[in-house]
Amino acid sequence: xxxxxxxxxxxxxxxxxxxxxxxxxxxxxxxxxxxxxxxxxxxxxxxxxxxxxxxxxxxxxxxxxxxxxxxxxxxxxxxxxxxxxxxxxxxxxxxxxxxxxxxxxxxxxxxxxxxxxxxxxxxxxxxxxxxxxxxxxxxxxxxxxxxxxxxxxxxxxxxxxxxxxxxxxxxxxxxxxxxxxxxxxxxxxxxxxxxxxxxxxxxxxx
Numbered sequence: 001x002x003x004x005x006x007x008x009x010x011x012x013x014x015x016x017x018x019x020x021x022x023x024x025x026x027x028x029x030x031x032x033x034x035x036x037x038x039x040x041x042x043x044x045x046x047x048x049x050x051x052x053x054x055x056x057x058x059x060x061x062x063x064x065x066x067x068x069x070x071x072x073x074x075x076x077x078x079x080x081x082x083x084x085x086x087x088x089x090x091x092x093x094x095x096x097x098x099x100x101x102x103x104x105x106x107x108x109x110x111x112x113x114x115x116x117x118x119x120x121x122x123x124x125x126x127x128x129x130x131x132x133x134x135x136x137x138x139x140x141x142x143x144x145x146x147x148x149x150x151x152x153x154x155x156x157x158x159x160x161x162x163x164x165x166x167x168x169x170x171x172x173x174x175x176x177x178x179x180x181x182x183x184x185x186x187x188x189x190x191x192x193x194x195x196x197x198x199x200x201x202x203x204x205x206x
Contacts, residue, residue, distance in 0.1 A: 001106065004196035005099035008109050011188030012092025017181035018043050018085050024127075025049070025176040026158050028057065030169045040176060043081040045072035065142025066156060067134060077126060088116055092189065099196065106196025113189045128160045
């Protein structure tokens with residue numbers, strides 16, 4: 001149980017990487033841009049991959065009527081997400097320590113993993129809704145208006161995950177370092193549950 005508890009603590013602490021590294025990355029490549037434009041999405045705000053990327057993306061978006069990329073104070077998520085992540089780290093470490101001293105059952109490791117999974121799914125759902133609004137709620141007075149073959153306004157929603165062609169832009173949306181650290185941390189807490197369960201079964205069979 002001690003080994004499982006130690007892994008639980010390490011897994012929880014890996015989430016602290018989200019305070020330093022981006023959670024997600026969206027890149028836009030086009031023939032007129034030899035260096036692709038990109039934005040890194042952190043749990044507390046959005047930054048350009050290069051110095052003027054956000055400025056250039058906002059400039060392009062203006063022509064098709066998209067809103068400017070939000071500042072941290074313009075989205076409640078950027079103030080709530082850091083608190084949620086910090087709370088989950090503290091909870092995970094407490095569970096790990098209590099497990100180390102046999103003060104609670106290994107099933108709490110799975111409970112933490114499930115709670116984090118639910119929060120992660122809700123976060124992705126919220127992020128996707130923002131992308132839909134960002135790419136679909138366009139200014140009707142925009143300089144450029146592009147429609148689908150059926151005449152409906154074209155959506156410029158970037159993909160939540162993977163690759164998509166938007167006009168002459170190749171858009172790629174993938175997890176970044178912080179996201180991978182979070183996934184590894186969650187996997188470790190799941191591994192801690194299995195190790196704890198294995199150790200518990202050994203004790204009951206002897």
